[in-house]
Amino acid sequence: MSYVGPDSDGFFDGDGPRRPRRFSGGPLTVALAALVPTALAGWLIWQVVGGPGENEPAKTLPAASQSSTAGADTTSPSPSKSDDGKKGDASPSAAPSKSKPPASSSKSAGSGPLKGKVVVIDPGHNPGNFQHAAEINRLVDIGTNRKECDTTGTSTNAGYTEAQFTLDVSRRLRTLLQQQGATVELTQNGDRSWGPCVDERARIGNKAHADAVISVHADGSAAGNRGFHVILPASVNSGSADTTAIAGPSRDLGERVAGNFLRATGSAPSNYIGGGTGLDVRKDLGGLNLSTQPKVFIECGNMRDAKDAALLTSGAWRQKAAQGMSDGIVSFLHG
Numbered sequence: 001m002s003y004v005g006p007d008s009d010g011f012f013d014g015d016g017p018r019r020p021r022r023f024s025g026g027p028l029t030v031a032l033a034a035l036v037p038t039a040l041a042g043w044l045i046w047q048v049v050g051g052p053g054e055n056e057p058a059k060t061l062p063a064a065s066q067s068s069t070a071g072a073d074t075t076s077p078s079p080s081k082s083d084d085g086k087k088g089d090a091s092p093s094a095a096p097s098k099s100k101p102p103a104s105s106s107k108s109a110g111s112g113p114l115k116g117k118v119v120v121i122d123p124g125h126n127p128g129n130f131q132h133a134a135e136i137n138r139l140v141d142i143g144t145n146r147k148e149c150d151t152t153g154t155s156t157n158a159g160y161t162e163a164q165f166t167l168d169v170s171r172r173l174r175t176l177l178q179q180q181g182a183t184v185e186l187t188q189n190g191d192r193s194w195g196p197c198v199d200e201r202a203r204i205g206n207k208a209h210a211d212a213v214i215s216v217h218a219d220g221s222a223a224g225n226r227g228f229h230v231i232l233p234a235s236v237n238s239g240s241a242d243t244t245a246i247a248g249p250s251r252d253l254g255e256r257v258a259g260n261f262l263r264a265t266g267s268a269p270s271n272y273i274g275g276g277t278g279l280d281v282r283k284d285l286g287g288l289n290l291s292t293q294p295k296v297f298i299e300c301g302n303m304r305d306a307k308d309a310a311l312l313t314s315g316a317w318r319q320k321a322a323q324g325m326s327d328g329i330v331s332f333l334h335g
């Protein structure tokens, strides 16, 4: 498809070729893979709400420095083929009252439980990448090797692009986190014509000394493949990539995001990646390899599946998705 980036295998969302289907081992994970999704759902929720015997260590994150914003808000480009909002509002009655992206500053100096915390949100891809093939195809150093600067991302069959989706969800998430008092920075906010490159996306989180970073995506897999998954950084120490210090905290962040995303949206963990856990571990993503801060990706659903697309194109659902991510991040930062 013309939307698929050059480093994509043609199905997935352009974040790079998949390594062989394998998720991190360990007895717990292996055992979980044998469970039905509903049981996993319970497990994930139990994880994030802190069931008895929770072994997550209390966090004592230092106060992070304040960071500057990524730029002024601008209106997202609106390609004519968007099917946004025309279908998929399966649960309008459950929709939060506020469903429009904010037009406020991306910086917060507010009070609240996340006061002093810095969160960087990375809206995957860029709506303008389609018009800048030369720029985004340039190879950049991702620590372990070289890879395309960025990719176009995928879209629904009706033309709602992943880049539109990620920007919308990211803005909603920013608002929710700001309401908790966090300082929030976006890596791009529809305020640049393409990119940034994946290495720059990582550096933005690093320079902000972010307490948590989340890269928002939606997948482009085969129809019938459904559900969300959170991508965790493998422990990599090669070249300029060293994720050994963030792999553990990132897993904690990712598990909390996955559990809260499940609870907020009602979506099931992916039925095609992660063995039903909703978690995947990768070592081929520059945005993770180059991060020095706890960071995860989330693939919110499969844009090429009609049922998932109906959700992804619903503003009410996107608000739930943002709420789930926010709850996960809040949980992680509170410990």
Ligand SMILES: [Zn+2]
Residues within 6 Å of the ligand: 013, 014, 015, 124, 125, 153, 154, 162, 216, 217, 218
């Ligand atoms: Zn993507």
